[in-house]
Amino acid sequence: MGSPILFGIAEVGYFVAMMIYIGYFIFKNKTMGISATTVAAAAFLSQTAALAMRWMESYNMGIGRAPLTNLYESLIFFVWCLMLGYLIIEFKYKNRTFGAFVTPIAGLALGFIDLTGISKEIEPLVPALQSNWLLAHVTMSFIAYAAFGLAFATGMLYLVLSTEKRTESSYIFWTVAGSVFLIVLAAMGADYFKFKMMGVSSEMLKSYLFKATFRSDSKPMALLSLLGAFAIIFSVWRYGYVLKRMLKSFGLSLEFLEDLNYKVVAVGFPIFTLGGLIFGAIWADQAWGVYWSWDPKETWSLITWLVYAFYLHAKYLRGWRGNKIAVLSSIGFITVIFTYIGVNILLSGLHSYGEI
Amino acid sequence: MADKNIVEKVWGFFTSVKLAVALFAIIALTSIIGTVIEQNAPPEKNIKLFTKMFGPASAPTAYKTADVLGLTDMYHSWWFTAMLVCFAANLTICSIDRLPRIKRVVDEPLKPIDMTEFDKYGIKKELSIEGNVEEAKAVVLTALKKLGMTPNATDPGGPNNRDIQFYAHKGRYTRYAVYVIHFSIIFILIGSVIGVTFGFSGYLSLPEGETSSVAFTRQEEEHPLGFSIRCDNFAVWFYGTSDMPKEYISWLSIIENGRTVLKKSIGVNSPLKYKGYTFYQSGYGVVPDAKGLIILNVTPKGGKTEQISLHVGESFTIPGTKLTGKITTFSPALSFDKDERPYTYTDNMNNPAVFIEVTSENEKEEKKSGWVVKRYPNTWKMPDGSTVELVDNYGYQYTGLQVRKDPGVWVVYAGCLFMAIGLYSAFFLSHKKIWVLLQPEKTKVNVKIAAFTNKNKTGYEGVINSVFDRLTQRV
Numbered sequence A: 001m002g003s004p005i006l007f008g009i010a011e012v013g014y015f016v017a018m019m020i021y022i023g024y025f026i027f028k029n030k031t032m033g034i035s036a037t038t039v040a041a042a043a044f045l046s047q048t049a050a051l052a053m054r055w056m057e058s059y060n061m062g063i064g065r066a067p068l069t070n071l072y073e074s075l076i077f078f079v080w081c082l083m084l085g086y087l088i089i090e091f092k093y094k095n096r097t098f099g100a101f102v103t104p105i106a107g108l109a110l111g112f113i114d115l116t117g118i119s120k121e122i123e124p125l126v127p128a129l130q131s132n133w134l135l136a137h138v139t140m141s142f143i144a145y146a147a148f149g150l151a152f153a154t155g156m157l158y159l160v161l162s163t164e165k166r167t168e169s170s171y172i173f174w175t176v177a178g179s180v181f182l183i184v185l186a187a188m189g190a191d192y193f194k195f196k197m198m199g200v201s202s203e204m205l206k207s208y209l210f211k212a213t214f215r216s217d218s219k220p221m222a223l224l225s226l227l228g229a230f231a232i233i234f235s236v237w238r239y240g241y242v243l244k245r246m247l248k249s250f251g252l253s254l255e256f257l258e259d260l261n262y263k264v265v266a267v268g269f270p271i272f273t274l275g276g277l278i279f280g281a282i283w284a285d286q287a288w289g290v291y292w293s294w295d296p297k298e299t300w301s302l303i304t305w306l307v308y309a310f311y312l313h314a315k316y317l318r319g320w321r322g323n324k325i326a327v328l329s330s331i332g333f334i335t336v337i338f339t340y341i342g343v344n345i346l347l348s349g350l351h352s353y354g355e356i
Numbered sequence B: 001m002a003d004k005n006i007v008e009k010v011w012g013f014f015t016s017v018k019l020a021v022a023l024f025a026i027i028a029l030t031s032i033i034g035t036v037i038e039q040n041a042p043p044e045k046n047i048k049l050f051t052k053m054f055g056p057a058s059a060p061t062a063y064k065t066a067d068v069l070g071l072t073d074m075y076h077s078w079w080f081t082a083m084l085v086c087f088a089a090n091l092t093i094c095s096i097d098r099l100p101r102i103k104r105v106v107d108e109p110l111k112p113i114d115m116t117e118f119d120k121y122g123i124k125k126e127l128s129i130e131g132n133v134e135e136a137k138a139v140v141l142t143a144l145k146k147l148g149m150t151p152n153a154t155d156p157g158g159p160n161n162r163d164i165q166f167y168a169h170k171g172r173y174t175r176y177a178v179y180v181i182h183f184s185i186i187f188i189l190i191g192s193v194i195g196v197t198f199g200f201s202g203y204l205s206l207p208e209g210e211t212s213s214v215a216f217t218r219q220e221e222e223h224p225l226g227f228s229i230r231c232d233n234f235a236v237w238f239y240g241t242s243d244m245p246k247e248y249i250s251w252l253s254i255i256e257n258g259r260t261v262l263k264k265s266i267g268v269n270s271p272l273k274y275k276g277y278t279f280y281q282s283g284y285g286v287v288p289d290a291k292g293l294i295i296l297n298v299t300p301k302g303g304k305t306e307q308i309s310l311h312v313g314e315s316f317t318i319p320g321t322k323l324t325g326k327i328t329t330f331s332p333a334l335s336f337d338k339d340e341r342p343y344t345y346t347d348n349m350n351n352p353a354v355f356i357e358v359t360s361e362n363e364k365e366e367k368k369s370g371w372v373v374k375r376y377p378n379t380w381k382m383p384d385g386s387t388v389e390l391v392d393n394y395g396y397q398y399t400g401l402q403v404r405k406d407p408g409v410w411v412v413y414a415g416c417l418f419m420a421i422g423l424y425s426a427f428f429l430s431h432k433k434i435w436v437l438l439q440p441e442k443t444k445v446n447v448k449i450a451a452f453t454n455k456n457k458t459g460y461e462g463v464i465n466s467v468f469d470r471l472t473q474r475v
């Protein structure tokens, strides 16, 4: 078995796990919970094996490098870290509720890979990328991103549990952020069906993101998608409190969520500072002779960093608690997503694996 | 004393954490603008962007406005600099303002606590140890040692004058950790200011075989180096048959007062340093209209290989034959179109080749002209079995060097190191205190434990529990 097959198994596994976790969340069926964990763990093992194999394959191809250097590999690694972190938390706290909130993040990342047609080839590296600093930089950045992803999930859960009134700003925040997430997931699903079923080759699948919906060539379809998106936002906002009722029976306390939220940020922040900012700067300095050049990717990393610095100071020195802190940690992860993907799609940059 | 009042007011303003939080938000939000508007780009690029955003009518005005506001080179504008200065002042003054208080906490000697206070701590534990005081003492001391503590002990006291209290703390200096982080940020900012003020950043495109005593700024102004640098040779290697470079290397010499003082080959990620200047391998290219040398290996059938070098337009003879080869064309990147016609597909030296036209004095001798391609050494053979290989070309390529002098970079690196140390101590270490009270009874000793930590209470509680439980169970 080659690594693509194992990656495929993992991908399908994560999607199935996501479904079962959501099912478990809705029906609270214990067997479902156990099978969700089993599927997630199996998918994780398959992905681990796939990563190891890809590493070996690169050696057999005479390229020989850690599978961490292009957009595809880094997204895969992000999913791997996220699921590892999640499984550790599930094991440690004996609570599966997050599964329904974490696996969609993994699903989103994997779906994104398939739909944007990011190259999955093991490509040789241009000389600038052959650096151990870069390797440390990428590895640590993604460990930190995974921690921030977990903080996002706990932050959203916190908001679901702590808000009720539809006029409350925190309620509006989580319903809108949550539905945007849902919309993106659904739109990618639509792309997937439309273009995979039509037999579009992966070469042509490039830039098909949202082509079935918002970026459709037919104007009515695009308009309809936009209306659909608003309808989703509206209904999530209108009926979001139902989620709270479901959550209540899982015995999650707000203190526990807030504490866990801080814990993961406190792991992510130093790793991100060291690996994401400092090692990145050292690499740039060695390769190009500039440790900081204000290119969009660097600047967005700095913005992300400032958001989490804001979080730490607001929490410890300004006494911010509860909703505000949960919102901050969610915004932090939104800037992470933007740093990683938004900059590539929307902004031009110097960064090597920028183009999709 | 209005004067002092103002000073106090300014000081007060900069000690506020509210300002810090506001600055985080403001700097983050304004930074976004600079990632949308392309920085230091030719005006056309941003006008195009504004056309997309605001339509063609308002684009020129939008561009002018952005330019006046410094948004086209935002991170070097006065107002962005002013924000960073505020940030640095805030950080410095806030830290100075708080340090005395932290110092007091750090220097405060640890004291034994009153018996009644044992219940007031967040972490507390009670247990009893069978045996006499000495045995219990030994157990407690071992436990404390396991916790990394070196305890003080009180003289026997308490209601029946036999109670003993051990107390200890460790890691009190970790309370300075966040100040190390803050200080490191100041360090990094100072280092970058030194770099911008006293440093130089530019480039130099140096053709093979040429020497330069200057580098160029981005504005194409000359910058004297104080010594000369020569490119002795340059080479690129590719992955397999692709055009993806695997490695590129320049062989450089530093020349001072006519003497070569240093020779070094540099590649990407391994620069050359001399007298404060660093030369980074950043790119390469083809010198337009170069008149360089072509180096060939000529091997007559069954004979010895001979290396020759010549210019385009010059001829050579193949030893032992009447054949004369003339180099008519040089192409840095040869390819053939679908009609088999040769053309140069890129400006880079991706597939250097020369066309050799063969003539012979002897009309009857078989001859064949053709392309000799460097990356495919067996491209061309004469009908009589002699071969010609293109070994190298010299003087056609230039090496692209990034030239930098940055006396502040070590300050920045030191700052990074402090930041790493500070982050580790702030997030993974803590100031821990513990008090253990031993109250002897007839056949056992009751033990009360109280503990405190400024970080990760659950973790510390867990360690205390496991250490004491294990030791008392064994006894």
Ligand code: HEM
Pocket: A306, A309, A312, A313, A316, A317, B014, B015, B016, B017, B020, B087, B090, B091, B094, B095, B098, B102, B178, B181, B182, B185, B426
């Ligand atoms: C981006 C820059 C900054 C970073 C990365 C940073 C980092 C930190 C960290 C990690 C902590 C510890 C928080 C915790 O307990 O978890 C902290 C505390 C603190 N920060 Fe900052 N900080 C920055 C800028 C500032 C600024 C501009 C000020 C100015 C007022 C400031 C004032 C403080 C204060 C007063 C504390 C509390 C110190 C204590 O507990 O005694 N920080 N900072």
